[in-house]
Amino acid sequence: MTGKPAFAGWSILLYLLFSSNGRASAQQLTEMSGQAQGTYFIVKYLADDTNSLRPQIDSIFALIDNSLSLYQPGSLINQFNEGIEVKMDAHMAHVIQRSLEISKATMGAFDITVKPLVDAWGFGVHKPAVQTIPGQDTLKQILRYVGYRNLRLQGKRLTKRHKDVQIDCNGIAQGYTTDVIARFLEQKGISNYLVDVGGELRSSGRNQRGLIWTVGIETPDASQSAVPAQAVLALDNKAITTSGNYRRFFEQGGVRFAHSINPVTGEALHSNIIAVTVLAKDAITADGYDNALILMGVEKGLAFVKAHPEYGLDAYFIYKDKDGKIQTAFSDGFKQLTILE
Template identity: 70%
Template sequence: MYTITDKTATVKQLLILLLFLCISAPAFAQQLVTVEGEAQGTYYIIKYLSDDTTSLQHAIDSVFADIDRSLSLYKPGSLINRFNEGNTVRMDQHMQVVVTRSLQISKATVGAFDITVKPLVDAWGFGVHKPAVQKIPAADTLQHILEHVGYRYLQVRGQQLRKKKKGVEIDCNGIAQGYTSDVMARLLEQQGIKNYLVDVGGELCSKGHNQHGKIWTVGIERPAADDNAYPVQELLTLDNRAVTTSGNYRRFFDQGGTRFAHSIDPATGEALHSNIVSVTVVARDAITADGYDNALILMGVEKGVSFIRQHPEYGLEAYFIYKDENGKIQERFSPGFEKMLIR
């Protein structure tokens, strides 16, 4: 299973409210089926409409197991662990899709998203093996690690993944749960299901309508300035799209009056310690949203919004939550995101 990282750290950031939009439409004759459980170190909730109420639990659990055998850093003998321990690996379909998409996003963001950050994640204490006390790694340690970080050190030839430099290791937690949501959606569609909402640890994708004939609606957690107060909700219509969140107020440590969060900059090796609280991204599929939300939180508000405007071909919309100089929670939307909010 997966550790609680920049994706799963925001497990509760996207809460399924299943509220109804104020539009008139008859209820569907099909029944609402809900399958839920725990996998990849987090929860999952899958809701869909079907004439057949036979549980898909076994099929869903089988998919999770397949993905774990491919991409779980916690599973001994997984493909990703075999690659990290060696030099090459023959990828299965899951790894090939995730690695290929990761490299595409790395190039598009000039390395702001990079799956070769695993040694940095470990050094900061956010990896598989948690230290008793987290602390800032020594500067020379980070400098040495950075010599082995860089998506350009990975080579894909067909199904083969190879390291161009010894010591390179990958961590796909920043994109794998979004991919898993997409895979679950395809599983449902293969069963002839046309109306569904899939949530894997807060990474969601949807299609069609709920049992009342309404577009699926989800809530986005908006934390208060003290990080502990009751969250205010923004409501988002999710019409045949995916939404994911990368947040930095649930997984962090404080040292010397500075808060260091689990998003790691692949260029500097530094853990994020900016005023950004979270960024929520909407895209055509969850793997895309999941990969880009990592990059956008590192870019920050202005550069992030500018990136989205300059690259409409990526189909991204984003919602930034940040703290101003007075510590007050503020928000910023890309134009398309704000149109999807219910207010």
């Protein structure tokens, strides 16, 4: 598990599919976009009131950055990483609690204490001029302090078992931010919207044509360069996120090492998996589980989804077969929502 900075990993392409079968909304479509949390954001919604919500949405980003951004000096997460404990705000408390739940559910495949491993592989905040494979002795030493059981929640206090334990919430924070903005819109009486923070999306209601919001997923060619969407699906009051490895990687000895780090072995992903897209009821859930599923791989990942219907997940894998050809595999629920594939 690791973070998802600007355009890291995978892109989900936003589509508004027009059809004569849809009834146009009498409400006005408002669109806004910009840069935040090291990536882009897009917010689209329908409302009678056309007054801009941009200042409030910018404030949401700032508050969450002050809590969870590794790039923000003095943020709560940086205070924790530099010390032994921190008094959490509501944002950090929610993300930490959900992260620990997903860690337990995936037996540690998702784990926010992976930060020292992310740094060792050169994918952290401070990137080396040349990325190289860390030595086994280095990884063995780091792994002594990696593991979600090293964290303790005591009310609003987050503590650690050892001073060298550090956390990185980038693999789940953008999904959480997407949910926070969605809830903000709902509090404003807005029921038709689509929120996209760095490729982590959540929708509600219909677009301006009266149709369910739809998204398209890129499928790369053999060189793993993105090409136009090959799968389009209806995002009916759901969230969708993606963890992918064709944009953040380095190569050494003919092997491509990607930014998804296995918190159990300490190894950077170098399998045939290119990306996994996950559907869930909210973006924080999808965002957390997509990190775990890409490490599990196609067979184990789809088996996990099928074995745990209580998590409300569906998944779409893109991978290379033994001949190097791009293939896809998906859960039954994902197929049912697909409009074009």
